[in-house]
Amino acid sequence: xxxxxxxxxxxxxxxxxxxxxxxxxxxxxxxxxxxxxxxxxxxxxxxxxxxxxxxxxxxxxxxxxxxxxxxxxxxxxxxxxxxxxxxxxxxxxxxxxxxxxxxxxxxxxxxxxxxxxxxxxxxxxxxxxxxxxxxxxxxxxxxxxxxxxxxxxxxxxxxxxxxxxxxxxxxxxxxxxxxxxxxxxxxxxxxxxxxxxxxxxxxxxxxxxxxxxxxxxxxxxxxxxxxxxxxxxxxxxxxxxxxxxxxxxxxxxxxxxxxxxxxxxxxxxxxxxxxxxxxxxxxxxxxxxxxxxxxxxx
Amino acid sequence: xxxxxxxxxxxxxxxxxxxxxxxxxxxxxxxxxxxxxxxxxxxxxxxxxxxxxxxxxxxxxxxxxxxxxxxxxxxxxxxxxxxxxxxxxxxxxxxxxxxxxxxxxxxxxxxxxxxxxxxxxxxxxxxxxxxxxxxxxxxxxxxxxxxxxxxxxxxxxxxxxxxxxxxxxxxxxxxxxxxxxxxxxxxxxxxxxxxxxxxxxxxxxxxxxxxxxxxxxxxxxxxxxxxxxxxxxxxxxxxxxxxxxxxxxxxxxxxxxxxxxxxxxxxxxxxxxxxxxxxxxxxxxxxxxxxxxxxxxxxxxxxxxxxxxxxxxxxxxxx
Numbered sequence: 001x002x003x004x005x006x007x008x009x010x011x012x013x014x015x016x017x018x019x020x021x022x023x024x025x026x027x028x029x030x031x032x033x034x035x036x037x038x039x040x041x042x043x044x045x046x047x048x049x050x051x052x053x054x055x056x057x058x059x060x061x062x063x064x065x066x067x068x069x070x071x072x073x074x075x076x077x078x079x080x081x082x083x084x085x086x087x088x089x090x091x092x093x094x095x096x097x098x099x100x101x102x103x104x105x106x107x108x109x110x111x112x113x114x115x116x117x118x119x120x121x122x123x124x125x126x127x128x129x130x131x132x133x134x135x136x137x138x139x140x141x142x143x144x145x146x147x148x149x150x151x152x153x154x155x156x157x158x159x160x161x162x163x164x165x166x167x168x169x170x171x172x173x174x175x176x177x178x179x180x181x182x183x184x185x186x187x188x189x190x191x192x193x194x195x196x197x198x199x200x201x202x203x204x205x206x207x208x209x210x211x212x213x214x215x216x217x218x219x220x221x222x223x224x225x226x227x228x229x230x231x232x233x234x235x236x237x238x239x240x241x242x243x244x245x246x247x248x249x250x251x252x253x254x255x256x257x258x259x260x261x262x263x264x265x266x267x268x269x270x271x272x273x274x275x276x277x278x279x280x281x282x283x284x285x286x287x288x289x290x291x292x293x294x295x296x297x298x
Numbered sequence: 299x300x301x302x303x304x305x306x307x308x309x310x311x312x313x314x315x316x317x318x319x320x321x322x323x324x325x326x327x328x329x330x331x332x333x334x335x336x337x338x339x340x341x342x343x344x345x346x347x348x349x350x351x352x353x354x355x356x357x358x359x360x361x362x363x364x365x366x367x368x369x370x371x372x373x374x375x376x377x378x379x380x381x382x383x384x385x386x387x388x389x390x391x392x393x394x395x396x397x398x399x400x401x402x403x404x405x406x407x408x409x410x411x412x413x414x415x416x417x418x419x420x421x422x423x424x425x426x427x428x429x430x431x432x433x434x435x436x437x438x439x440x441x442x443x444x445x446x447x448x449x450x451x452x453x454x455x456x457x458x459x460x461x462x463x464x465x466x467x468x469x470x471x472x473x474x475x476x477x478x479x480x481x482x483x484x485x486x487x488x489x490x491x492x493x494x495x496x497x498x499x500x501x502x503x504x505x506x507x508x509x510x511x512x513x514x515x516x517x518x519x520x521x522x523x524x525x526x527x528x529x530x531x532x533x534x535x536x537x538x539x540x541x542x543x544x545x546x547x548x549x550x551x552x553x554x555x556x557x558x559x560x561x562x563x564x565x566x567x568x569x570x571x572x573x574x575x576x577x578x579x580x581x582x583x584x585x586x587x588x589x590x591x592x593x594x595x596x597x598x599x600x601x602x603x604x605x606x607x608x609x610x611x612x613x614x615x616x617x
């Protein structure tokens with residue numbers, strides 16, 4: 001799966017004709033839909049960071065006598081039942097999505113990859129115990145696991161992050177375990193052992209970098225699924241507490257006024273979809289640019 | 299083959315034990331005293347003496363050591379005894395018997411729809427690569443895997459329920475009571491639930507089909523003058539279906555996960571909605587039972603998929 005990199009390690013002195021990075025750029029930036037995704041992603045991150053400057057109104061302060069306004073010049077997406085500007089809440093909601101997505105992917109991948117590499121590299125009893133435990137976790141659909149964990153821990157955004165991190169661990173563990181199993185068959189790992197290198201050093205310096213390309217692709221697409229899962233949880237009423245803004249919760253709030261003001265529900269849903277789509281596209285683009293053979297596997 | 303099946307069965311048994319441990323101990327970490335919540339919901343809390351609370355606790359077995367509670371729970375589960383709901387004051391088994399068929403009805407229809415249409419769409423897109431079918435199907439599959447199901451449900455309710463008034467917007471009727479009404483009520487939820495799986499299947503089918511039709515044996519089939527239908531259906535489709543079968547194993551989990559959201563949107567009284575309300579009501583006995591049943595179903599499906607996978611592709615067995 002990663003033979004390309006092993007040859008790279010063998011001929012470290014020889015300069016390749018086209019650098020890896022160049023080749024990556026050429027493939028990655030060549031597809032229109034990937035570029036579209038990338039632009040949406042940049043806009044999304046920009047919006048989340050500069051929400052305070054971009055939002056035309058205070059997203060939390062109720063507007064007296066402005067309940068359920070239709071979209072107009074003053075309120076481009078109308079107002080909700082409390083008279084709060086929908087556009088401003090949408091802009092602030094991007095922060096919730098971004099924060100939950102990035103932190104959960106960070107925490108989930110670190111724990112999952114560590115477990116997977118250890119299981120794959122050591123084999124034997126630790127492989128058995130770790131991977132069967134991951135199998136057990138995988139019997140619970142992601143949203144269900146997150147739902148139960150979040151309910152055990154109680155509401156609040158930090159508990160949703162913990163719940164989603166837990167829910168993503170088995171996926172990373174399984175993939176990185178598989179990658180480690182195939183990487184450790186290489187001669188350079190044998191050479192490391194023969195030289196008496198420590199197991200930890202071998203895992204960190206040799207296994208991990210070689211397993212990196214598929215994992216970074218997985219992390220990118222996972223960001224999309226996590227934002228989708230967070231939206232699902234907040235739609236059900238788990239996660240962010242009022243008056244905080246989360247897209248899923250906004251869809252649910254607007255659902256009650258679907259006939260009067262459908263934009264309330266439509267706009268945040270569209271935002272979720274666009275961002276998830278963008279992460280998927282960028283992930284696909286990275287996969288094709290890093291290693292076309294991964295197509296269909298990730 | 300027998301060794302392979304035996305090995306998978308032992309593995310599955312081990313995983314099953316881990317699943318029960320997970321379900322039981324995670325749920326017991328729930329905040330709040332279930333007895334106090336129960337009392338607050340059903341009677342006046344002030345009127346309860348500590349002795350009465352103790353008696354209730356004893357009745358639900360909550361005063362025993364946790365290991366004993368786990369053992370009791372597991373042995374009960376094996377006898378089909380899932381406990382008594384603190385909130386509904388009903389046997390969980392009775393509750394499940396009421397709710398589960400509804401989710402199953404919805405889920406099975408969605409699973410079949412997703413599988414059949416997904417495979418068909420992917421097949422067509424691959425065979426007519428670059429033609430209009432592909433140009434319509436492929437972008438739609440991207441939409442299908444990214445659209446939030448609960449939002450799709452709301453869009454459909456708005457368009458087909460509220461504006462066009464073609465379909466009822468919520469609720470569930472048993473097909474044995476009124477088949478026509480039942481079907482009309484299920485159209486939107488089933489489509490919602492099926493969309494993700496349909497799109498995922500179509501994508502997987504398209505890419506594995508494109509992989510397969512490049513193979514030499516397909517060229518041979520063409521060369522010996524077989525008609526297109528024969529080449530595609532008899533030779534190419536069989537091998538491209540293998541990755542789709544794996545996906546279908548995951549599909550069961552996806553359907554159960556999605557049913558939590560879809561049942562909430564369409565107000566369908568299935569296990570998904572029961573789970574959500576039980577979580578909010580801290581009715582841990584019900585949550586335990588539902589998560590356990592779903593996990594076991596997912597576990598069994600994966601076991602069946604793995605074994606059939608080993609049968610389809612003998613290389614798997616020996617690795």
